[in-house]
Amino acid sequence: MPPAAGKAEQVRAMFTRIAGRYDLMNSLMTGGRHHAWRRAAAAAVAEAPEGPALDLATGTGDLALALRAASPRRPVVAADFSEAMLRRARVKCVARNEGQVALLAADALALPFRDATFACVTSAFLLRNLADLPGGLAEMRRVTAPGGRVAALEITRPRVPGWDAAFGLYFNRVVPLVGAVVAHDRSAYTYLPRSVERFVTPAELAALMRAAGLRDVAWRRLGLGTIALHVGTA
Numbered sequence: 001m002p003p004a005a006g007k008a009e010q011v012r013a014m015f016t017r018i019a020g021r022y023d024l025m026n027s028l029m030t031g032g033r034h035h036a037w038r039r040a041a042a043a044a045v046a047e048a049p050e051g052p053a054l055d056l057a058t059g060t061g062d063l064a065l066a067l068r069a070a071s072p073r074r075p076v077v078a079a080d081f082s083e084a085m086l087r088r089a090r091v092k093c094v095a096r097n098e099g100q101v102a103l104l105a106a107d108a109l110a111l112p113f114r115d116a117t118f119a120c121v122t123s124a125f126l127l128r129n130l131a132d133l134p135g136g137l138a139e140m141r142r143v144t145a146p147g148g149r150v151a152a153l154e155i156t157r158p159r160v161p162g163w164d165a166a167f168g169l170y171f172n173r174v175v176p177l178v179g180a181v182v183a184h185d186r187s188a189y190t191y192l193p194r195s196v197e198r199f200v201t202p203a204e205l206a207a208l209m210r211a212a213g214l215r216d217v218a219w220r221r222l223g224l225g226t227i228a229l230h231v232g233t234a
Contacts (some may be wrong), residue, residue: 007131008081008107008109008131012082014187014188015080015082015084015085016083017188018188019085019087019088021184022183023060023088024183025183029178033223037124038062038124039069041063041066041122041151041229042063042066042122044231045120046070046071048120048148049145050119051118051119051145052075052119053071053074053076054120055121055124056080056122056123056126056140057126057129058079058086058089058103059124060088060089061088061089061103063122063123063153064078064089065093065096065098068098074100074119075101076100076101077101078101078103079103079104079105079106079111080105089103090103109131110139113143114143116145116146116234117143117145118143118145118148119145119149120148120151121151122150122151123140124152124153127152128155128196128199133208134211137208138212138213141213141214141234145234149232150209150214150233150234151230152205152209152229154202155196155226156201156226156227156228157196157197158225158226159225160225175193176190176193202221203219206218206219206230209232214232214234215233217230217231217233218232
């Protein structure tokens with residue numbers, strides 16, 4: 001199996017295993033702040049032209065629902081390559097009587113959409129999991145209509161003396177322990193901090209977004225510097 005395909009299958013299997021405790025772990029790890037970060041991403045694309053939105057790696061659907069709340073007239077396609085995650089998202093959408101979110105199994109590296117289909121494309125904590133980051137950004141740009149927005153949330157090290165060391169201790173030692181106890185999957189929550197350590201810096205990600213053809217790329221830190229929100233225009 002090619003290395004890229006191997007990573008994709010490993011990531012899919014991991015998210016399938018943790019789907020049942022995914023929301024609980026997100027809330028425990030962030031003190032519930034992950035919802036505010038998703039609302040910030042949704043607000044960042046709210047001024048995109050009229051048209052549908054695409055939320056990639058939607059997981060259990062929280063960012064897709066935030067997009068609907070920020071832009072109630074905009075239909076949303078919520079895509080993920082883990083069927084287990086999509087089942088959780090479906091339950092959440094039904095419970096909220098949200099009929100304008102279409103759930104779809106899809107690979108972010110080979111999206112089943114024509115060029116310029118969406119007014120905006122979002123992702124939360126997808127990019128560091130991609131086997132081909134430039135290819136994933138190119139796909140996001142390809143399916144975004146001219147003048148549309150692309151937004152991405154990613155975890156990043158704060159790089160502030162003292163606080164960076166404390167965050168590293170929490171992220172590399174405490175999170176895997178909580179994952180083992182709560183999600184019964186230490187390996188998944190050991191992969192999480194390791195994937196962040198291997199990922200590009202916010203400035204490097206901004207440069208890759210520009211290289212993919214996005215304009216006016218800007219980013220800012222959230223979550224005491226531990227989250228980066230990038231936004232660009234197609």
